[in-house]
Amino acid sequence: MNGTNELGTERVGKLLFKFSVPAITGMIVSALYNIVDRIYIGHIKGVGSYALSGLAITFPISVIIMAFGMLVGLGASAVISLRLGEKNKKAADDILGNSVMLITIISLVIGLLGVLFLNKILILFGADENNISYAKAYIQIILMGAVFQNIGFGINNVIRAEGNPKMAMFTMI
Numbered sequence: 558m559n560g561t562n563e564l565g566t567e568r569v570g571k572l573l574f575k576f577s578v579p580a581i582t583g584m585i586v587s588a589l590y591n592i593v594d595r596i597y598i599g600h601i602k603g604v605g606s607y608a609l610s611g612l613a614i615t616f617p618i619s620v621i622i623m624a625f626g627m628l629v630g631l632g633a634s635a636v637i638s639l640r641l642g643e644k645n646k647k648a649a650d651d652i653l654g655n656s657v658m659l660i661t662i663i664s665l666v667i668g669l670l671g672v673l674f675l676n677k678i679l680i681l682f683g684a685d686e687n688n689i690s691y692a693k694a695y696i697q698i699i700l701m702g703a704v705f706q707n708i709g710f711g712i713n714n715v716i717r718a719e720g721n722p723k724m725a726m727f728t729m730i
Contacts, residue, residue, distance in 0.1 A: 580726065582726050608688075622664075622706070625664065626708065629711050633653065633714070634717065649719075660708050667703055713725050
């Protein structure tokens with residue numbers, strides 16, 4: 558946790574710049590990934606529009622799944638920052654372990670419920686007979702990787718909070 562001391566001693570303006578540039582860069586790369594994904598899928602001959610609509614149906618589901626990981630990660634990062642400010646590394650490490658476990662449990666439950674009720678969820682989000690097979694193919698992969706995705710999103714916040722904004726950016730990229 559090499560950036561922790563800097564957080565307590567450096568000027569706020571310098572820290573704001575140091576932390577915001579990597580965060581913005583990571584978010585831009587993530588957005589570009591989604592844009593390129595849609596461009597590629599939209600150009601599939603014969604089924605591009607159906608596949609693209611299937612992808613569009615799954616996007617809010619993916620965001621909801623990601624939100625649970627970020628929920629735990631943001632909360633954990635705030636408490637970890639407090640503990641690190643108190644010089645209580647042991648408590649910060651314990652919180653990190655608990656947050657990884659909580660993200661894992663939540664993600665497994667989401668994945669299981671998602672698989673069990675997949676057709677009903679997709680129809681609720683607007684799928685029809687033309688695009689449900691494409692939506693299902695895409696979201697099944699997301700559901701199977703929900704644990705890993707959410708650990709990445711959640712822990713990314715902790716990495717940034719403990720003073721490593723560049724490492725957090727690289728994990729997003």
